[in-house]
Amino acid sequence: MSEDPIALFDAWYAEARETEINDSNAVALATxxxxxxxxxxxxxxxxxxxxxxxxxxxxxxxKAGDLAVNRHAALLFHWKSLRRQVRIEGSVSMVSDAESDAYFASRGRDSQLGAWASDQSRPLDSRETFENRFAEMQARFEGGDVPRPPHWGGYRIAPDRIELWQDRAHRLHERRLFTRETGTWTEGLLFP
Incomplete structure (x- = not known):
């Protein structure tokens, strides 16, 4: 019965990219x-x-503050069009600066500027304040590349639990749970 849960996720994710109208890569992150x-x-x-x-x-x-003090997180993908969800739990680490730099360089310019202008998650007195800061960043980096801010980067959730949930009639759902210990995945089923 055991399979590779990452390969199963890949197959489901590929289907979701074809069927979800918006943001098939949207995921709930719990910290x-x-x-x-x-x-x-x-x-x-x-x-x-x-x-x-x-x-x-x-x-x-x-979220980063939470991850600094508690290096465990959970992810939940819900693909309504496929009537599937995937739950992932694991430990969290920062990705390398090189990986963060590469991804940041691939973002749209306005998204790059927004990363500089935003004090994410902190109180904002008015939308105008943020728009003014964004305009300041546009002027600051006009005519040049926008480097990755030192306070911006990636996190990797290394899974130790992956549950693949498939809707079934009459709420008789199928739930496959994969757990990893010492690098090896084992599989079991959960009651719906």
Whole structure:
């Protein structure tokens, strides 16, 4: 019964990219702070493979603060068009500067400028303040490349649990749970 859960994810993800109208790479990221208070938000998956699932963010944001004190996170993909979801839990590490630089360089210019202009997750007195800061960044980097801000980069969630959930009639769903210990995946089923 055992299969590679990353290969199964790849197949489901490829299908989702064909059937989901918007953001098939949208994933809920759950973190917890030092007191165990949970927080969840939608982010975009920007890479994945056997070593983990990669997202990028401002490293001074609330999620980054949570990850600094609690290096465990959970991801949830929900592909309504396929009636499937994938739950992933694991430990978190920062991706290398080189990997962060490469991804940042691939972003649209306005997204790059926004990374400089935004104090992500912190209080904002007015939209005008943010728009003024964005205009300042446009002027600052006019005519040149926009480098990656030092406070911006990627995180990799290395999975130790992956659950693939498939909708079935009458709520008799199929749930396959993969757990990894010492580098080896084992598979089991969960009651719906």
């Amino acid at each position: 917890a702070d030092a007191d165990g208070r949970p927080s969840v938000r939608m982010v975009l998956l920007k890479g994945h493979g056997p070593d983990g699932f990669v997202i990028y963010t401002n490293r001074e944001s609330r």
